[in-house]
Amino acid sequence: MWSPVVKLAAFLTLIHVAQAQCSYSMLQELTKSYVSSRLAGQISTLSTAVYTENFKSSTIQNSVHAQPLRIDHNRSLHDTTQCATYTELIITDSRHPYVIGTQMRYTPEGQLTQIDSLVTDAGDWLFNATGTLYWATREDWSPIPEARRDSRAVIKAGADAYLDLFSNKSTVVPWGTPCARLEGGSYTGQGRPTDSCNLVL
Template sequence: MLNSALLLCAATLVRFTPAFAACDYATLQQATSNFISSQATGAYATVAASAAYTENFKTAAIGSGILSKPLKIDHSRSLHDTTQCATFTELIVTDRSHPYVIGTQIHYNADGTQATKIDSIVTDAGDWLFNATGTLYWASREDWFVIPVEQRNTRAVIQAAADAYLDLFNNKSVVVPWGTPCARLEGGSYTGKGAATDSCNVGVPSGVQLVNRRYVIDETVGSVDVFLNFGGATGIPDSHEFRVENGKLRFVHTMTVM
């Protein structure tokens, strides 16, 4: 009798326990598609009805921020992090009336259907090496293809490659997994020449701390975006995005707010 009651109770729990969808890749791809469409129209409420919002690392009113402005987007590319249920999107706008290069990290609830936190780095005229036309020219020529499953690096390897590069700014003894070729896009300035010997090891400042790092990692394209403070805890807002192939750096993109 007791066993029958337990079985009935268990069956009832199974029947009425709600099912939660996983934060899967396709869901996050749809989320970034919705975000890009919303930015193009300025209809921010469709992606951010109740999300916390920062712009250049300062709490902002989303209704008067960049998300509320319709932008003609010339180029976009996104990372999808199913482990953290988060995304990163790079947007390039060359509109002469007001060009932008924008990086946005978005964190979602457990099933990826609702944004809970949106952080945007917005660069424009006066920011470090800003040149949206140049950024578009070089970024649109790069191939951030989907890496075959058997050749993918782990999250740990991808993050370690990014951290080594970022740690180099404050510690010249750090060993960075430089790839060859490798190209760095910094503002509108590009180190790649289209040669097999292209290198990203072309020098970085010394004695600079890059802290408060927040990562979005996508193993399918071997990439990680890192939001950080450049120059210590109160340093300027910065985004460094990395493409890693076979454990080595292949592409580096930066945005720095001055």
């Protein structure tokens, strides 16, 4: 399942910096609109963008987005430098549960140009939408005080190292301590100050 890669990488790479190409408030409104349209299954605002699903070219008309979704939880990240957003949707609907991660790219004027979705459901690695919902709603995603924030370059390097680890096991990832990973519906942390993310992948 993709969730540990997407969630950590998105968190590390989609950050708000002072010199921005897109306004933070504009991106916030765009993600709110995206979530609202998913509740209704409306795709008119998405239909002009290039769309990929699970790394394959597709069409929004034939995608999971073309149906109403009962969203139990959503969280969005906003990258004003790249004019991009990332939104996680958790759907525990017993008829068809999903965990969906979607990155959208915009022009500085707010025109949607590209949508990349990773859609997981029953049969995917460690898939458990109920478990994902339980742990995701307990995570603290409040803003980091500005004085404690790393630079964009440092954060991006950490994300790149994490992704490189999947193809090169000798890659050194700058994990923090304590650290926990949400793998599908399973959480690796025990609430201890020594919790580590340096686990076998």
